[in-house]
Amino acid sequence: MSQFETVIGLEVHAQLKTDSKIFCGCSTQYGAPPNTNICPVCTGQPGVLPVLNRKAVSFLVTTGLALGCSINPRSLFARKQYFYPDLPKNYQISQYELPLAERGCVDIVVAGETKRIRVHRIHLEEDAGKLLHAIGARTLDYSLVDLNRTGVPLMEIVSEPDLRSPEEAVAYLTKLKSILEYLGVSDCDMEEGKFRCDANVSIRPVGQKELGTKAEIKNMNSFSGVRDAIAYEVERQKNIIASGGKIVQETRLWNADTKESHSMRSKEEAHDYRYFPDPDLVPIELDERYLDSLRKELPELPEARCARLVGVLGLSAYDAGVITAEKALADYYEEALKTAGGEPHGKTTTPDAAETSAAKMLANWTITELIGRLNTAGKTIVQSPVVPQHLGRLVFLVRTGALSGKMGKTVIEEMFISGRPPEEIIKEKGLVQISDETAIGKLCDEALTESPKAIEEYKAGKERALGALVGLVMKKSKGQANPAAVNKILKEKLS
Amino acid sequence: MNEILGLSAAELAKKIRGKELSSAEVTAAFLDHTTACEPGIHAFVTRLAEDALQQAAVVDGKIKRGESVGALAGVPIAVKDNIMVAGARTTCSSKILENYIAPYDAHIITRLRAADAVFVGKTNLDEFAMGSSTENSAFGVTRNPWNREYIPGGSSGGSAAAVAARMAPLAIGSDTGGSIRQPAACCGVVGFKPTYGRVSRYGLVAFASSLDQIGPFSTTVEDTALLLSAIAGHDAGDSTSVNAPVPDYQAGLSRSIKGLKIGLPKEYFIAGVDREVDTAVKNAIEVFRKLGAEVREISLPHTAYAVAVYYILAPSEASANLARYDGVKYGFRAACDNLLEEYENTRGEGFGGEVKRRIMLGTYALSSGYYDAYYGKAQKVRTLVKQDFDRAFAEVDLIVTPTAPTTAFKIGEKSADPLQMYLSDIFTISCNLAGIPGISMPCGFSGNGLPIGMQMMAAPFAEETILRAGYQYQQQTAWHTKRPPLS
Numbered sequence: 001m002s003q004f005e006t007v008i009g010l011e012v013h014a015q016l017k018t019d020s021k022i023f024c025g026c027s028t029q030y031g032a033p034p035n036t037n038i039c040p041v042c043t044g045q046p047g048v049l050p051v052l053n054r055k056a057v058s059f060l061v062t063t064g065l066a067l068g069c070s071i072n073p074r075s076l077f078a079r080k081q082y083f084y085p086d087l088p089k090n091y092q093i094s095q096y097e098l099p100l101a102e103r104g105c106v107d108i109v110v111a112g113e114t115k116r117i118r119v120h121r122i123h124l125e126e127d128a129g130k131l132l133h134a135i136g137a138r139t140l141d142y143s144l145v146d147l148n149r150t151g152v153p154l155m156e157i158v159s160e161p162d163l164r165s166p167e168e169a170v171a172y173l174t175k176l177k178s179i180l181e182y183l184g185v186s187d188c189d190m191e192e193g194k195f196r197c198d199a200n201v202s203i204r205p206v207g208q209k210e211l212g213t214k215a216e217i218k219n220m221n222s223f224s225g226v227r228d229a230i231a232y233e234v235e236r237q238k239n240i241i242a243s244g245g246k247i248v249q250e251t252r253l254w255n256a257d258t259k260e261s262h263s264m265r266s267k268e269e270a271h272d273y274r275y276f277p278d279p280d281l282v283p284i285e286l287d288e289r290y291l292d293s294l295r296k297e298l299p300e301l302p303e304a305r306c307a308r309l310v311g312v313l314g315l316s317a318y319d320a321g322v323i324t325a326e327k328a329l330a331d332y333y334e335e336a337l338k339t340a341g342g343e344p345h346g347k348t349t350t351p352d353a354a355e356t357s358a359a360k361m362l363a364n365w366t367i368t369e370l371i372g373r374l375n376t377a378g379k380t381i382v383q384s385p386v387v388p389q390h391l392g393r394l395v396f397l398v399r400t401g402a403l404s405g406k407m408g409k410t411v412i413e414e415m416f417i418s419g420r421p422p423e424e425i426i427k428e429k430g431l432v433q434i435s436d437e438t439a440i441g442k443l444c445d446e447a448l449t450e451s452p453k454a455i456e457e458y459k460a461g462k463e464r465a466l467g468a469l470v471g472l473v474m475k476k477s478k479g480q481a482n483p484a485a486v487n488k489i490l491k492e493k494l495s
Numbered sequence: 496m497n498e499i500l501g502l503s504a505a506e507l508a509k510k511i512r513g514k515e516l517s518s519a520e521v522t523a524a525f526l527d528h529t530t531a532c533e534p535g536i537h538a539f540v541t542r543l544a545e546d547a548l549q550q551a552a553v554v555d556g557k558i559k560r561g562e563s564v565g566a567l568a569g570v571p572i573a574v575k576d577n578i579m580v581a582g583a584r585t586t587c588s589s590k591i592l593e594n595y596i597a598p599y600d601a602h603i604i605t606r607l608r609a610a611d612a613v614f615v616g617k618t619n620l621d622e623f624a625m626g627s628s629t630e631n632s633a634f635g636v637t638r639n640p641w642n643r644e645y646i647p648g649g650s651s652g653g654s655a656a657a658v659a660a661r662m663a664p665l666a667i668g669s670d671t672g673g674s675i676r677q678p679a680a681c682c683g684v685v686g687f688k689p690t691y692g693r694v695s696r697y698g699l700v701a702f703a704s705s706l707d708q709i710g711p712f713s714t715t716v717e718d719t720a721l722l723l724s725a726i727a728g729h730d731a732g733d734s735t736s737v738n739a740p741v742p743d744y745q746a747g748l749s750r751s752i753k754g755l756k757i758g759l760p761k762e763y764f765i766a767g768v769d770r771e772v773d774t775a776v777k778n779a780i781e782v783f784r785k786l787g788a789e790v791r792e793i794s795l796p797h798t799a800y801a802v803a804v805y806y807i808l809a810p811s812e813a814s815a816n817l818a819r820y821d822g823v824k825y826g827f828r829a830a831c832d833n834l835l836e837e838y839e840n841t842r843g844e845g846f847g848g849e850v851k852r853r854i855m856l857g858t859y860a861l862s863s864g865y866y867d868a869y870y871g872k873a874q875k876v877r878t879l880v881k882q883d884f885d886r887a888f889a890e891v892d893l894i895v896t897p898t899a900p901t902t903a904f905k906i907g908e909k910s911a912d913p914l915q916m917y918l919s920d921i922f923t924i925s926c927n928l929a930g931i932p933g934i935s936m937p938c939g940f941s942g943n944g945l946p947i948g949m950q951m952m953a954a955p956f957a958e959e960t961i962l963r964a965g966y967q968y969q970q971q972t973a974w975h976t977k978r979p980p981l982s
Contacts, residue, residue, distance in 0.1 A: 048698075049696060081861075085823045089818060091815050091818055272862055274866075279704035
């Protein structure tokens with residue numbers, strides 16, 4: 001059997017973070033009681049007309065610019081027609097010919113290699129409402145319609161079929177999500193349905209140019225769901241071909257519980273959406289001045305920020321990559337840096353050695369101590385009980401020797417539980433580090449008197465014996481002595 | 496007839512403001528007259544008598560207290576039942592919206608409220624404004640006040656009949672392919688379709704969004720100017736509404752039309768036009784000539800394609816606009832066991848035959864594989880039709896034609912033949928395709944006593960030209976003062 005290549009194209013729907021809906025003044029707030037964020041326009045009453053939300057256009061254009069797209073100077077809204085109870089007009093105002101943005105790209109890194117994924121188009125449209133088929137555990141023999149989400153602005157980002165594995169698909173989504181968060185155009189919350197993804201998956205013999213017959217996979221609610229669903233689909237298609245079958249073009253629904261997909265509709269049953277330009281909306285015309293003003297406001301994107309953390313602050317590429325992958329985390333880190341003493345001072349923009357070491361140490365503490373705990377607790381960085389100023393101050397105390405690393409870990413443990421500032425915990429637990437050489441010298445003398453054997457062994461060249469002595473001094477100081485100072489003083493006394 | 500009923504809206508407004516008449520007595524006079532003659536005409540789907548008397552009392556109170564009032568203070572007005580008046584039933588003469596209560600005011604209703612007009616009722620129409628006779632109403636036909644065996648035209652037949660029968664001095668209609676002008680011609684009143692974008696469509700139940708436009712009915716051109724001034728202007732709630740200043744339409748009426756260039760398109764004076772209609776319009780043109788207008792023949796070469804283009808574009812847009820009537824959110828819902836049945840039964844039972852015919856036409860024209868040949872091609876021809884007018888208006892100020900090739904036809908005469916019915920709009924459709932303003936005004940009667948209408952069209956936003964010519968014409972003629980014999 002010949003080798004197969006997987007070909008994946010993704011359609012991402014991201015809700016735009018506007019305060020009001022795309023064609024009316026209703027709030028976009030998530031989680032409001034059913035059918036409270038509604039009006040005649042978004043419920044499709046007779047006679048109503050849509051009025052375009054400018055903010056939604058600027059968010060989409062900003063995204064297009066950030067992804068290197070061409071922005072069409074003139075673009076059109078179209079009606080996409082199909083009947084469903086969550087779509088009050090039974091057509092969705094979307095874009096068909098002349099979308100706002102076309103031909104961009106997203107660079108992803110997979111297995112250490114950078115790969116460019118082309119973006120086919122980005123268009124603006126309205127979200128549909130939601131159907132409820134159950135109340136709590138009780139399944140209904142009818143459906144309830146909640147139109148709060150109807151008319152929330154959505155952008156659909158359609159990739160070219162450039163992705164070759166489930167891992168690449170996840171890398172693309174991760175990067176896209178990160179960019180949208182950096183741009184501040186979408187909350188990208190998958191659980192709240194603010195970031196959704198459909199995948200077009202096909203396989204073809206390696207070397208073949210033409211695309212194989214694709215299946216469209218829907219209903220994937222997490223990145224791992226996307227990975228599993230695509231992997232499942234690739235296997236399914238390979239098995240069909242291996243058993244002499246033919247792939248049929250269809251839409252399949254992923255079931256996250258059973259980790260299987262099932263056919264929703266075949267090509268024959270596919271909708272004819274009968275797109276045509278919406279006569280209720282005039283073409284969107286964008287001039288260069290408008291585009292320039294948005295270009296000027298483009299924020300620093302993940303790649304640039306990562307490069308800055310490496311180049312200016314001296315972080316390792318790995319640490320900088322982890323910290324900048326998510327905008328909220330990078331913001332947290334840079335906020336904490338101010339109190340950790342890692343920000344360049346005065347007029348210079350290049351940090352000195354102390355500042356570089358603070359930056360590195362903070363990165364280390366953020367990644368190993370904070371993120372680890374957040375992951376265990378199932379919390380995001382925004383929900384962190386430890387505020388960035390507190391983490392920064394803790395790292396400052398450790399770096400300047402006021403606290404040992406070990407003490408620091410005890411303190412952050414407590415900070416994570418109570419959210420209290422480090423100083424309060426240190427005081428309460430009596431955790432101040434002893435760096436005073438006289439005091440440490442006294443403890444060293446006591447230890448040396450008590451362990452003549454260790455002295456002998458050390459003098460005989462057994463380095464390990466020094467460790468035992470340091471341990472003893474630390475024990476005597478109740479862990480508060482500065483280990484580096486203890487080491488140094490013991491060595492002096494033994495020489 | 497009560498003498499109040501003989502007064503124009505402008506005269507009524509003046510007398511009410513001058514406390515010569517109260518809005519209460521004016522409104523009551525029209526309401527009483529309506530009660531008397533409505534059974535034989537059936538112009539209204541819903542009468543709003545109680546509300547009207549309340550509004551009248553409010554206006555009278557304002558005037559009594561010396562508060563400032565709007566231009567239409569206390570003047571009764573009838574509104575086509577495809578325009579939202581908050582709290583009133585709005586049916587579009589369709590079973591599918593039989594019990595639909597408007598949850599908001601159309602933009603023009605907000606303006607008319609600000610002008611202190613009094614709403615006397617919602618008038619009958621062809622279902623969803625689809626038709627030329629008002630026979631396609633789920634709530635019964637409207638009869639022509641001049642002869643009840645005849646149709647009043649359509650789709651705004653209720654509004655035209657209400658004004659002709661003096662059940663209201665003013666009415667509002669909507670015009671997608673002639674739905675104001677053709678019934679105005681049939682009923683012997685003035686009906687005006689403004690430039691597309693001149694009047695907000697917000698709250699007008701959409702039939703074909705790129706063609707629909709709201710406009711006035713009255714007996715005099717002066718009243719049309721008065722009502723148009725009240726409803727015209729930009730509305731941020733309608734993206735297709737044009738933000739251009741609204742002139743004082745009444746102010747320019749008395750200016751002479753000496754030197755005005757009038758074009759007669761040869762494609763509109765053809766063999767198919769009824770001889771009496773042709774003669775009446777040509778007589779009207781003589782009046783303009785005597786008033787100093789220069790008349791010349793012009794050509795609008797794509798006229799022959801207008802009906803075909805219209806019957807692709809209008810149903811296409813309608814097929815999407817009417818998709819929302821599905822029984823899920825409001826309106827009629829048929830018995831059903833599942834979602835598909837819900838859609839099929841509700842729409843199958845809720846819509847009338849003509850509406851279903853047009854939904855099918857439009858759905859077909861927009862289908863994958865047919866779009867380019869139908870919708871795409873029709874859009875291109877629409878541009879050609881528009882260019883015909885652009886060229887014409889580079890030469891002339893006004894185009895004069897018959898409004899319809901014949902006077903009103905008998906009820907039932909064309910019901911079985913939709914194509915014949917469609918052809919009654921042959922002279923009015925181009926105006927909508929081009930988005931230009933057009934009026935129909937009475938210019939004579941046929942031998943059997945039915946009114947004849949003359950259509951005048953002008954360049955976009957040249958409403959003033961039409962109104963001035965129409966006003967000057969009415970100063971020289973008496974057709975607009977004729978009233979149908981009513982009990």
